Amino acid sequence: MKTSSPLYRQIAKQMKEKIHKKAWLEGETIPTEAKLVEMFQASRVTIRQAINLLVNEGLLYKIQGSGTYVKENKIEHNIYSLKSFTEEMNALEKQAANKILTFQLIDPPDEIRSRLGIQEGEQVVYVRRLRMIEDKPLVIEDTYMPIKLFPDLSLEVMQGSKYHYIEQTKQFKIKESFQEVLPYMPPDEIRELLHLDCNIPIIKVQLSSTLKDDTVFEYSELYFKSDEYKFTIVATRT
Helix, strand or coil: CCCCCCCHHHHHHHHHHHCCCCCCCCEEEEEHHHHHHHHHHHHHHHHHHHHHHHCCCCCCCCCCCCCEEECCCCCCEECCCCCHHHHHHHHHCEEEEEEEEEEECCCCHHHHHHHCCCCCCCEEEEEEEEEEEEEEEEEEEEEEEEEECCCCCCCHHHHHHHHHHHHCCCCCEEEEEEEEEEEEECCCHHHHHHCCCCCCEEEEEEEEEEECCCCCCEEECCCCCCCEEEEECCCCCC
């Protein structure tokens, strides 16, 4: 003989529907326990069980003394963790894909040459990639890499992970990355590539990365969809 599921599970299911239907918005607090008791006509113990179930499922999270919040369904980018887009997506068990929009050898403008620390006359490979998950565009990346360091850099390499190529194929040691995070009003070309419906600010990151001997091996400008990404910064008091 089948029995109905426990009341707290039934309530958790209704709470989940409110999250999926956007009645409870990401990043905002859910109603207080007292209001939930009244809403679902259940005891505080039952409400707490329902909340804990959704916390364990990763849909809600608690902040001591503040309340219970709907977890934001955004990709987290930690600027103090030097990981490639592919590595970030693999950690989230998501399948990443790169669409190469531009791949060419160029004489870089003065600003790019200065950021890479190269001399006048030295050429770089310029690559524009559209980074995607399940055919959904998330990031546009403009990368400049000195040809003297990567004479065998190919379009096929850039369709995968460039850090894997640098570390595994070239056997270079990557040391660190310097990143500037800026609000940015995208031009029409970027807005169309990221499938943005309206002209809203996005997140622009200017990034320079060095090898173990302090040689700058790349300068990149990345454009992140602000409704898909959140950035985390860890500050240490010294």
